[in-house]
Amino acid sequence: AAEQLRVHREMERADEVPVVIYHSHTATEAYPSRTDVSYAHEPDAHYVLVSTRDPERHELRSYRIVDGVITEEPVEVVDSYAPQTSGADDAPDRT
Template structure:
């Protein structure tokens, strides 16, 4: 289960809406080994595409150096889908290389008639996708 604060949830959704119609992407870092997302890190979608996201290689290198320096892990890796439901695509699955991370997808498309977006979380390990519950809390 992903437990995330309302503030972080709101920041991820706001980023997805701001970048629409392009996909938004980013990371929420937390203390190494804690599985507790704490620090919101919006990233630039280097692909600048409504159907694909890609972290800039230089930005990604800087991010991982910063995570190492701060003794943090990428607890949440998020991106948006602008025209489809919040479910990992084949490309998303192939690029999922952090087995300990929660992969959050936000859909900014109204694909199910339930509202403007969906916020869903998955574990992706060795190509296998498992949806998990999302618990939004005011504070940890």
């Protein structure tokens, strides 16, 4: 908890906000617990949960949690990710 508070304070000083907050559930499904919901204070964050309760098959799910309301969102697992560019204007000028 002390580490999380330190990181949160550093982010506030840098005017940053968390985009993804994740953790694992080792004995239950990948669904937010009452404790998870009570700590969910970032309405724009994606709350990603991984369940390792079944050693043969891990479960990964993502949610938005706003004012105590849990909304699951789709997750697509890809082999790799390359940021998309909008065109030639994104490339540095070469002279």
